[in-house]
Amino acid sequence: MATNTRKSVALVTGGGSGIGRATAVRFAELGYSCVVADIDEQSAKETLGMLQTPGIAVQVDVTMATSVEAMVTAAVQRFGRIDCAFNGAGTEGSYAKIADHPEEEFDRVMGVNAKGVWLCLKYEIAQMLQQEPVVSDPARWADKPDVCRFRGVRGSIVNASSQAGLVGHPYNSPYCASKWAVLGITETAAVEYAKDGIRVNAVCPVVTATPMLDRIKAKLPPHLRGQDYTKFFPVGRIAAPEEIAEAVCWLCSDACPFTTGEHLKIAGGM
Numbered sequence: 001m002a003t004n005t006r007k008s009v010a011l012v013t014g015g016g017s018g019i020g021r022a023t024a025v026r027f028a029e030l031g032y033s034c035v036v037a038d039i040d041e042q043s044a045k046e047t048l049g050m051l052q053t054p055g056i057a058v059q060v061d062v063t064m065a066t067s068v069e070a071m072v073t074a075a076v077q078r079f080g081r082i083d084c085a086f087n088g089a090g091t092e093g094s095y096a097k098i099a100d101h102p103e104e105e106f107d108r109v110m111g112v113n114a115k116g117v118w119l120c121l122k123y124e125i126a127q128m129l130q131q132e133p134v135v136s137d138p139a140r141w142a143d144k145p146d147v148c149r150f151r152g153v154r155g156s157i158v159n160a161s162s163q164a165g166l167v168g169h170p171y172n173s174p175y176c177a178s179k180w181a182v183l184g185i186t187e188t189a190a191v192e193y194a195k196d197g198i199r200v201n202a203v204c205p206v207v208t209a210t211p212m213l214d215r216i217k218a219k220l221p222p223h224l225r226g227q228d229y230t231k232f233f234p235v236g237r238i239a240a241p242e243e244i245a246e247a248v249c250w251l252c253s254d255a256c257p258f259t260t261g262e263h264l265k266i267a268g269g270m
């Protein structure tokens with residue numbers, strides 16, 4: 001088992017925009033080398049340009065196994081291992097009640113948000129299983145040899161769910177279904193790989209100021225447009241992507257070795 005004296009490696013899908021971009025930036029601020037992956041390669045390169053640590057930009061379509069496998073291969077070829085991953089790539093889908101929703105939209109949204117997370121886990125976990133467990137800060141845990149952190153960690157993964165993965169989300173049933181699916185996949189992966197030293201958690205943000213939110217506002221049915229979102233949340237505002245990024249990096253970090261299979265609602269007191 002190795003001691004963690006080197007810099008860790010983080011992979012972020014959806015890293016070209018919004019929460020994914022903020023997460024890559026935060027990982028880099030914390031000293032991680034970064035793999036910034038997105039279907040929009042140019043946006044991934046723009047994010048890479050914001051980082052002060054070593055990194056690569058990778059074009060990936062998370063709905064395709066060959067593409068996801070190639071992303072993981074590129075990460076390992078460059079950095080040798082993947083310590084942390086944030087599976088943030090996602091799509092908001094369209095807005096209509098179920099009776100009016102096009103069938104193909106259900107498949108598309110589930111493909112990106114649910115199958116995409118599943119495929120990323122599949123290849124990230126396969127890689128992490130080959131990695132030697134790393135012990136970080138062993139002196140701190142020297143008197144607690146049974147603490148899982150002391151046994152070493154192969155990797156830690158956080159998936160993007162949503163508040164829409166916890167409650168119903170009118171007019172957005174495919175998105176809602178996909179985000180509930182992410183929680184089921186997260187909890188299952190966490191149980192399957194807990195003894196291997198791989199942690200898997202999820203975040204469930206509410207309304208966050210990203211390009212996705214701008215698109216959602218334009219797609220809402222007319223009677224829901226122009227709402228003041230700040231009224232919904234006790235803190236009196238919506239989230240900034242950097243606030244979600246901070247939670248992702250904490251869940252990925254060595255700070256919470258006993259936390260796996262969890263989802264963290266980030267909802268401004270809602």
Ligand SMILES: NC(=O)c1ccc[n+]([C@@H]2O[C@H](COP(=O)([O-])OP(=O)(O)OC[C@H]3O[C@@H](n4cnc5c(N)ncnc54)[C@H](O)[C@@H]3O)[C@@H](O)[C@H]2O)c1
Pocket residue numbers: 013014015016017018019020037038039040043060061062063088089090091092112116160161162163204205206207208209210211212213
């Ligand atoms: N913004 C919010 O209010 C909010 C709230 C809760 C959850 N989320 C979730 O957080 C995640 C990030 O959302 P965001 O607001 O930053 O959105 P965003 O649109 O700003 O960023 C999403 C990124 O995913 C990429 N992407 C889309 N399809 C892809 C694919 N097939 N393969 C690879 N990359 C792909 C896009 O190119 C984009 O860069 C999403 O999963 C979203 O569902 C967002």
